[in-house]
Amino acid sequence: MTTLYQRIRTLLSQASTLAVERGVLPEPVAVDDVPLDRPRQASHGDLATNLCFQLAKAAKSNPRALAEQFVALVKEVDHEGWISAAEVAGPGFLNLRLSPAGWQSALDDVRRESTGYGQSEVGAGQRVLLEFVSANPTGPMHVGHGRGAVLGDALARVMRAAGYRVETEYYINNVGNQVSKLGESVWHWLRTLAPLNEAERAERLVEEPLRLPEGFPEDGYRGRYIAEAAAELLVDGTWDHALDPAATWADDTWWAQREPAFLGRGDDRAVTKAAWRKMLQRIQADLAVLDIRFDRWFSERWLHGLESPEGGLPVDAVGAVCQRLQMADWAYRGEPAAVEGEAPDADEEGDKAAQPLLFRGTSEEMPKPFRDGKDRVMLRGDGRPTYFAADIAYHDDKLARGYDHLVNILGADHHGYVSRLKGVLHALGDLRRKEGDALADRWSGDRLEVLLVQMVALLRDGKPVPMGKRSGEFVTLREVVDEVTTAEPGSGRDSVRFIFLTRKADAQLDFDLEVARRTTMDNPVYYVQYGHARLASILVRAAEGGQTYAPGTALDALQLDDERELGMLIAEFPEVVARAARGREPHLIAYYLMEACRAFHGYYSRHKADDRVITDDRAKTQARLAMVAALKQVIANGLALLGVTAPERMVSLQEGVTEE
């Protein structure tokens, strides 16, 4: 797809080629290397380039003189007459003014590309694995997870539009202490609820405050949702063996007798598996409400050889990678080396086998940016792998699958983990080189890119929503979506998605529940959706009057400065998408949409009294309808990239606005 920007860049590139022929420049400029900006001031033309600043040195000239020459060169190359004026400004800017045919060609681009307008190939087919959310299946998603989820989903959409081959993945942490703890918590509830009849169970579940079962673990999951999950499990299946009065959670022998497949760990019991599956279903449902789906759900159990994807033989990838790292001396048995300035652990001297396996992140051979302050434990003293070890195997697996690039979206509290993980990839590359792997270069720290998402601060009418000790943990994503949903179906999803995308990832976000359901400019969702609906209703009104807009309409009648400005805005859209994809910044799309709508509302209001879209002048009306249709398409495309709906009509939401 060629865009207006690309066409102008091509002209400037061709002008540079001509300059080479004339001996003005040593070598031409590639099309994609031509900088092109929309100037802030109308007096600076429609497009501006600072190309001549960059070329002045090579041309052994000064920017201004070079720009003077470019003025002539560009005119010479511009056979189609797209540029109506080129002038030098300031110390060497080249300001371009487009002819009507020039800027109006952007509208033809939209008509031609339709829903595909905005797409590009800047990603060049790079294969990217985008991992996000990956919330532990030990409870419902909270607001912070939601932000990562929305960002990841929108980023996948934006990057795909820009020509990256993106796959999305959710890593299920279904192994380890936390999951075991979940199983234990649910198990206690199972035993409590099982002897009760249905009515009694229901009553027990709504008790206020919730009464925990006897013997409930101190560090168990205390939420009501645990009891609810247990109740659901009782309906789903039979758990007779868990009701044996002799059973205790800690008694592995007892469990081994009842569950043949049981491997002797709390995270591998049938109850535990059923419990995290329940939680995962709930997470999937929450994500579905936000219209988020993943290409792959990656189970940590696969890495430990507990299961395998699609029925293959289970492989203990974690154990294997630990061993290989040890062989290459990237891992060793011992006590963690003391961090500088800290007293060494005066621990008991166990025998070597009982010592943990440590990753040598502090190695001199580790490049500085990845070097850790401390060697981290991979295998505990009792041989159980840490989360870190599993994550090493996981990222090894990712790269083995052939992706060019990995993107992980993590909560900002994980940032200490980033360089460590990159260091791991570096070590794996080194390891594979030593093993003679021809593809070893694939494993490198800079294949991994981590986006850290900052916290969401929940407000209600400007005041912080009181939460538990750990902020964010206690308000679920679902509750927020529900609270923000008004009479318009899907409005909660649209609000949450759009507002989450109005900040760049690394900026803290205030989410005001009150504002999110408002229908004014406080709430940008409605502003943009209203803009789209308004454009739609103009087309409807025109059709009612027999003014059906026909493709191929002549556009010459678009003479207003406002119309030219809208045209240039439309022309910029593919640039914005490409920039958002390259910089992993979907929020740029949100800002673009707000700006586009602002421009349109202004146009609409300024001319509504005298020079409206639908007039008696048929040619003018047709041209304006073409413009309206193009703008509507662009806004719809932008909203689609954010996963927000573009309504054709907006009904009154007044009854939804009243509160408490």
Next chain:
RNA sequence: GUCCCCGUAGCUCAGAAGGAUAGAGCGUUCGCCUCCUAAGCGAAAGGCCACAGGUUCGAUUCCUGUCGGGGACGCCA
């Protein structure tokens, strides 16, 4: 202590591969519905882009340091 992120209008935040007179919303003040959605528009006021050096034709943007705010440094995940 080590490391990371952030300091832009009264408030919440955009912007910057180094470029021309730094933007938006909210809030404040003043206007605009006989009319395709006023869920809107127009105008005014509001800034030493935290501070100090450096790099250069040019720095709010890049580098270093200082100050201020937040966060990470588990045999948790």
